[in-house]
Amino acid sequence: MGAFIVMEGIDGAGKSTQAKLLAKWFEEKGYDVILTKEPTDTAFGKLIRKLVLTGGREGIIDGARISHEAEALLFAADRAEHVAKLIKPSLEAGKVVISDRYFYSSLAYQWARGLDLEWLIDLNRFAIRPDLVILLDLPVKESMKRINGRSIKTEFDKIAELQKKVRENYLKLAERFPEMRIVNALASVEDIHNDIVALVEHELFKK
Numbered sequence: 001m002g003a004f005i006v007m008e009g010i011d012g013a014g015k016s017t018q019a020k021l022l023a024k025w026f027e028e029k030g031y032d033v034i035l036t037k038e039p040t041d042t043a044f045g046k047l048i049r050k051l052v053l054t055g056g057r058e059g060i061i062d063g064a065r066i067s068h069e070a071e072a073l074l075f076a077a078d079r080a081e082h083v084a085k086l087i088k089p090s091l092e093a094g095k096v097v098i099s100d101r102y103f104y105s106s107l108a109y110q111w112a113r114g115l116d117l118e119w120l121i122d123l124n125r126f127a128i129r130p131d132l133v134i135l136l137d138l139p140v141k142e143s144m145k146r147i148n149g150r151s152i153k154t155e156f157d158k159i160a161e162l163q164k165k166v167r168e169n170y171l172k173l174a175e176r177f178p179e180m181r182i183v184n185a186l187a188s189v190e191d192i193h194n195d196i197v198a199l200v201e202h203e204l205f206k207k
């Protein structure tokens with residue numbers, strides 16, 4: 001059986017921590033697991049890190065930051081490659097794919113940037129729908145504490161106001177997309193992992 005699981009949430013919500021633990025859990029059960037992320041490490045992902053996620057002058061073209069529309073298109077282009085070259089072939093080969101962020105990130109963040117939600121949904125219509133999306137929900141104050149210690153942090157994802165809007169957007173998206181399940185990310189790493197495993201067993205294995 002192939003299965004596609006996505007981790008979503010604001011910056012510092014614990015997505016990569018939980019994605020790794022879930023990958024290990026599946027591997028121990030004998031599954032072939034692909035642990036991946038967006039933005040990817042491909043040329044498109046590198047372009048995003050350079051033009052969108054870098055606080056300095058690199059994201060400045062002709063004296064101004066790139067437009068939010070261009071930003072959304074870059075994330076979508078990166079995703080199109082991700083789906084075509086890794087996600088789709090891996091699922092067809094019966095593997096479990098776990099992605100740290102996917103198109104829900106575009107909906108939550110680029111919508112928070114002022115873009116039209118319906119346009120963003122249309123732009124990402126090519127993206128295969130996952131079987132399960134874990135939304136790690138965390139108050140912004142806590143996420144800011146968790147990511148504060150990082151040495152390289154961009155202006156883009158530092159701003160608490162933006163993260164607050166992004167969190168609200170995620171919660172609204174969870175009402176619209178039935179594959180999204182909210183998990184309380186304020187708990188301990190172990191408790192969150194157990195909650196996620198319970199969801200996987202219930203939603204994917206119908207236990």
Ligand SMILES: Nc1ncnc2c1ncn2[C@@H]1O[C@H](COP(=O)(O)OP(=O)(O)OP(=O)(O)O)[C@@H](O)[C@H]1O
Nearest residue numbers: 010011012013014015016017018146185187188189
């Ligand atoms: N449940 C938890 N309780 C306390 N700290 C945690 C918890 N989960 C993760 N952390 C810590 O919080 C920080 C952010 O975690 P992590 O990198 O997994 O988040 P993330 O959502 O992937 O972040 P980003 O989106 O910014 O890449 C790390 O230092 C991690 O060790």
Ligand SMILES: Cc1cn([C@H]2C[C@H](O)[C@@H](COP(=O)(O)O)O2)c(=O)[nH]c1=O
Nearest residue numbers: 011038039075101102105106109110157
């Ligand atoms: C996929 C995707 C990501 N983003 C934003 C969200 C984060 O602030 C950064 C990625 O940082 P991470 O530490 O690697 O998680 O990019 C976005 O705005 N839109 C997207 O589609």
